Amino acid sequence: MDSHDLSAVRDGIAATVSACHGASKAAGWWEGTDMSDRHVVPAKLCLIHSEVSEAMEGHRKGLMDDKLPHRPMVEVELADALIRIADLAGALGLDLGGAVVEKMAYNANRADHKPEARAAAGGKAY
Template sequence: MDKFQALNELSCEVYQNAVDHGFYDAEHKIAEAAGDDIYTHEILQHLVFGQRIALINSELSEALEADRLGRFAKHVRTVEYALAQNSSFEAAFRAGIKDTVEDEIADALIRILDLCAANNIDIGTHVRLKMEYNSRRPKMHGKKY
């Protein structure tokens, strides 16, 4: 499997975790109330998509705030060790990673991958094609910054 296809597989895994943890329950209730699949209702589809985009933006804003406060992940190896030893992982994560720049960027990426799977977006192909396109563009894509 190539690295781009791996993005699609990760996207599906992220989506399933979100479903398993109830992040799609509200959509299912809306669909039931509408008497149909939510995706047959264009307005509901756009509202749900907009909410997902807003949640991605909120994670990026949290990353900015973490940077402003100087909150960066510390002791990552300690957290990885706790995970490997299956001992106090949650406490180690909260102490060394939670609410840091890296944590919030990971949240944003997870939400992006979730959005892709939920909307049947082949993100692997689109990242590959966009990277190829960008590689052919001029320095700084012709912009000042």
């Protein structure tokens, strides 16, 4: 990806973070939340994990979503996970877009992420 594409990725993620966190705040999900409480972030991370687990179950069983029945459950639960991740990133003031772009650039040059390294004995299968 060129720098223009990476900027678009960064900016798109920043917009997603802003929209998701804004919607969550407007819905009252952050009312009364004390961010100095050390249990807030772990609880939010567990909610993200539960969405990923639901996505796995939907994929395993080949289910359609019960709330958006025209979409596969795996798709909708991954959307829920993305929404929760963006919401938490917004609450914490994280530059998620910047981190994604930097991590993608790093991964693009990792020897263990190259097809030949994955195909080698003992290489990363997934």
